[in-house]
Amino acid sequence: MAHPLTVPDSLKHLTVQKGYPVPYFVAYPTKDEQGQPAADFRYADPLKLVNSIRGDKCFVCGKPLAKDRYLIAGPEGLKNRIHTDMPMHEACARFSLTTCPHLVYERADRRTSNEVATQQIEGQALQKPGEFYLVRLFNYGFILDGGAVYINFQPSAVERWHYVDGRLVADGQGWQRRPDFLQWMRPAMVPRNHLIAKLKRLYL
Numbered sequence: 044m045a046h047p048l049t050v051p052d053s054l055k056h057l058t059v060q061k062g063y064p065v066p067y068f069v070a071y072p073t074k075d076e077q078g079q080p081a082a083d084f085r086y087a088d089p090l091k092l093v094n095s096i097r098g099d100k101c102f103v104c105g106k107p108l109a110k111d112r113y114l115i116a117g118p119e120g121l122k123n124r125i126h127t128d129m130p131m132h133e134a135c136a137r138f139s140l141t142t143c144p145h146l147v148y149e150r151a152d153r154r155t156s157n158e159v160a161t162q163q164i165e166g167q168a169l170q171k172p173g174e175f176y177l178v179r180l181f182n183y184g185f186i187l188d189g190g191a192v193y194i195n196f197q198p199s200a201v202e203r204w205h206y207v208d209g210r211l212v213a214d215g216q217g218w219q220r221r222p223d224f225l226q227w228m229r230p231a232m233v234p235r236n237h238l239i240a241k242l243k244r245l246y247l
């Protein structure tokens with residue numbers, strides 16, 4: 044399949060594999076035919092997870108986050124305010140929405156929660172949703188559940204993306220705010236330092 048990708052300057056430092064820049068968080072669990080480490084986009088590398096939390100880094104580009112932070116959530120995630128991926132830059136999130144095959148193509152397989160190396164969430168939707176939301180974060184914190192870390196977030200606004208003719212596109216409504224965004228769903232969270240210490244004991 045041809046991928047005439049335009050990679051923004053902010054992502055040009057990433058390794059390219061099979062035509063796609065490999066996001067910072069991705070693990071390299073196997074080797075390819077040439078014996079080189081092969082990225083598996085479904086798996087988050089625990090060390091990079093720890094580094095992204097400790098260094099306040101974007102999950103996609105691995106560079107320090109800006110004041111405004113974003114994530115890509117399905118309708119269930121937006122409803123329960125729980126997310127497995129760490130925050131990212133707006134440009135990195137938009138690049139993912141328009142590039143990541145798992146998101147872009149309606150018929151591409153979605154990773155299932157038990158395929159994610161370190162993270163499983165009870166009740167996470169295993170069926171691929173018909174829409175995704177680019178979420179601008181108002182606030183978020185970390186929750187540690189056994190060995191799984193995830194974030195509990197409060198959106199400030201969302202931009203809805205949906206599938207048209209099998210491809211993910213923005214719905215054209217722009218940023219939307221909803222009254223329920225004001226509710227802070229689960230205030231009990233783990234301080235960042237405790238979380239990093241626990242993750243290091245578990246995975247490093």
Ligand SMILES: [Zn+2]
Nearest residue numbers: 101104132135
């Ligand atoms: Zn980034």
